[in-house]
Amino acid sequence: MRLTQRDLQLAEDAAAEAYALAIQRWPTEGVPARPGAWLTTVARNRILDRHRRERTARDKAPAVAQLAELSAQERSERDDPESAPAYPDERLALIFTCCHPALGTEAQVALTLRTLGGLSTVEIARAFLVPDATMAQRLVRAKKKIQRAGIPYAVPTPEQLPERLRGVLRVVYLIFNEGYRATSGDALLRRELCGEAIRLAAVTRRLLPDTPEVVGLWALLRLHHARRDTRVDAAGDLVLLEDQDRTRWHHGEIAEAAAALEAAMRLRAPGPYQLQAAIAALHATARAPEDTDWPQIVGLYTLLMRLEPSPIVRLNRAAAIAMARGPHFGLDAGLRELDAIEADGSLTRYHLLHAARADLLRRKGVLDGAAKAYARALELVSNAAERRYLERRLRALEN
Amino acid sequence: MQFLLLIYENESIIANRDEQSQAQVIQAYAEYTKNIKDSGNYVGGDALEPVATATSVRIRGGERTITDGPFAETAEQLGGYYMVEAANLDEAIELAAGIPAAKTGCIEVRPVMVWN
Numbered sequence: 001m002r003l004t005q006r007d008l009q010l011a012e013d014a015a016a017e018a019y020a021l022a023i024q025r026w027p028t029e030g031v032p033a034r035p036g037a038w039l040t041t042v043a044r045n046r047i048l049d050r051h052r053r054e055r056t057a058r059d060k061a062p063a064v065a066q067l068a069e070l071s072a073q074e075r076s077e078r079d080d081p082e083s084a085p086a087y088p089d090e091r092l093a094l095i096f097t098c099c100h101p102a103l104g105t106e107a108q109v110a111l112t113l114r115t116l117g118g119l120s121t122v123e124i125a126r127a128f129l130v131p132d133a134t135m136a137q138r139l140v141r142a143k144k145k146i147q148r149a150g151i152p153y154a155v156p157t158p159e160q161l162p163e164r165l166r167g168v169l170r171v172v173y174l175i176f177n178e179g180y181r182a183t184s185g186d187a188l189l190r191r192e193l194c195g196e197a198i199r200l201a202a203v204t205r206r207l208l209p210d211t212p213e214v215v216g217l218w219a220l221l222r223l224h225h226a227r228r229d230t231r232v233d234a235a236g237d238l239v240l241l242e243d244q245d246r247t248r249w250h251h252g253e254i255a256e257a258a259a260a261l262e263a264a265m266r267l268r269a270p271g272p273y274q275l276q277a278a279i280a281a282l283h284a285t286a287r288a289p290e291d292t293d294w295p296q297i298v299g300l301y302t303l304l305m306r307l308e309p310s311p312i313v314r315l316n317r318a319a320a321i322a323m324a325r326g327p328h329f330g331l332d333a334g335l336r337e338l339d340a341i342e343a344d345g346s347l348t349r350y351h352l353l354h355a356a357r358a359d360l361l362r363r364k365g366v367l368d369g370a371a372k373a374y375a376r377a378l379e380l381v382s383n384a385a386e387r388r389y390l391e392r393r394l395r396a397l398e399n
Numbered sequence: 400m401q402f403l404l405l406i407y408e409n410e411s412i413i414a415n416r417d418e419q420s421q422a423q424v425i426q427a428y429a430e431y432t433k434n435i436k437d438s439g440n441y442v443g444g445d446a447l448e449p450v451a452t453a454t455s456v457r458i459r460g461g462e463r464t465i466t467d468g469p470f471a472e473t474a475e476q477l478g479g480y481y482m483v484e485a486a487n488l489d490e491a492i493e494l495a496a497g498i499p500a501a502k503t504g505c506i507e508v509r510p511v512m513v514w515n
Contacts, residue, residue: 148510149488152486160489
């Protein structure tokens with residue numbers, strides 16, 4: 001890569017100039033509070049000056065060099081993620097560069113974790129269960145594309161911002177889900193992925209304050225993560241929401257997220273993340289499973305259906321309907337919804353459709369029907385933890 | 400940076416346009432071309448004859464073969480291009496989105512390689 005050579009030289013020159021300036025100034029003006037940051041700023045400004053002088057219409061964006069520089073700086077700030085960012089505009093630009101739609105989704109995720117999350121290539125590879133070399137290559141290709149395709153290092157224009165922001169939020173959401181999913185792999189690393197996603201959401205929230213969907217995503221992730229100690233039992237098996245020990249939830253985090261979400265929703269620009277967060281908040285703030293405000297959850301799912309019609313949302317809504325209308329009418333209403341979804345055809349091979357039916361039938365006391373539905377779910381499930389859960393349920397029925 | 404905006408469209412759709420809608424399309428391209436000339440983005444651009452007129456040339460082992468037809472049979476065919484000057488990919492994407500065929504076909508955006 002020819003440009004890297006050139007930029008490296010530029011970076012070395014700039015660093016030398018920054019040190020020279022420090023030697024000149026610090027003895028008389030005093031050492032700044034953050035000497036490292038001071039040096040980075042000076043060096044960075046030198047590079048920018050040079051680029052500005054050299055920039056011609058044909059000049060390529062210096063994004064790659066700045067990516068490297070900023071990622072180094074990000075790592076040094078990592079210990080104190082809630083502190084004010086040193087270069088808010090640049091960090092924001094960096095997020096949009098990493099999540100540019102001209103990059104593939106996998107590349108966006110990897111690049112974001114590498115440059116903004118400060119994870120090593122090996123850690124990212126392990127998190128996504130791919131060989132180190134594959135992940136390294138993915139990152140190299142992504143950086144090359146940024147450089148060669150002219151992906152800008154800039155915050156999008158106001159017209160482009162909503163669309164591009166959706167892409168950023170999606171990447172953060174994907175990172176969280178990767179950590180949240182109860183697949184095999186390194187449990188600690190998975191938890192760290194969740195933490196990184198929340199940190200990225202927090203950074204985005206600070207850089208784009210009062211953006212309802214950004215707050216919505218942040219709150220959603222915080223609310224899910226607040227239950228991290230109770231989602232899986234000592235044997236590594238999934239624990240259902242209603243069976244989780246609510247005293248072990250992180251109630252401080254829940255309260256903080258719920259309050260931020262409420263403020264965001266008052267801005268009256270609802271979106272899928274806010275709605276999902278609102279649902280998560282109703283679950284997280286219920287003192288006991290039977291205190292859950294199911295009617296409101298049904299209402300929120302109905303709104304979500306309107307914004308993002310998907311069979312999965314409809315499935316969740318069906319389960320909520322069953323709970324909202326009480327054991328008698330509710331279960332039948334829920335089952336009718338499930339029938340409608342199944343008739344629709346798109347989810348017939350989705351194990352959770354059958355697991356949901358099994359659950360409702362079990363609660364209704366139709367045990368043979370429940371067993372049949374669990375068996376069908378077991379045929380389709382791929383996740384080991386979910387499989388063990390379904391097997392447990394089926395065994396319990398047979399006893 | 401310079402970008403080549405490759406215009407891909409299903410030729411059968413073009414062939415089946417009636418006279419009036421064909422005139423509208425030509426008008427839309429004329430307006431688009433004028434706009435990007437006025438904005439200084441325009442470097443060049445042309446429409447191409449249909450792929451039925453294409454000829455492919457290959458030399459293998461010193462042997463030259465000439466075949467009828469395009470490089471590859473695809474559902475949508477290369478029908479024209481614009482060469483534009485843009486600050487970065489985002490500007491190039493905006494320019495691509497303005498090409499009338501973006502609504503019916505697909506515009507591939509390719510940066511021109513810089514030798515330095």
